[in-house]
Amino acid sequence: MMDWIPIALVTFKVLVLGTGMFFAIKWHYDQGKKDKEKRAVRRAVGKVTAVFVLSLLGLVLVTFALARMLGLDLTY
Structure with a gap:
């Protein structure tokens, strides 16, 4: 067995x-x-990356502005 x-x-x-x-x-x-489709994929990835980086930059700026408005000490 x-x-x-x-x-x-x-x-x-x-x-x-x-x-x-x-x-x-x-x-x-x-x-x-799929060589032709690679360009479209790269362009889409570039757009998504750019949107992500700009969103991250905006989030950082809003965070620092809010911290300053609340009177938090952000110095080292």
Whole structure:
């Protein structure tokens, strides 16, 4: 009874890893075809990054303004 468990588990492991490798290779191959879409993705990432940095800068400025208005000491 216990003799077939390693065979079944190794077979399952090979099937799962083989399927994962197949889809990983297929995904990378498909990504190579999408040169035109890369520009659009980079532009979108740039916009999101710019919005994030500007939001972070605004949050820092509002925080310091609020701290100054409340009379907190922000010096080192």
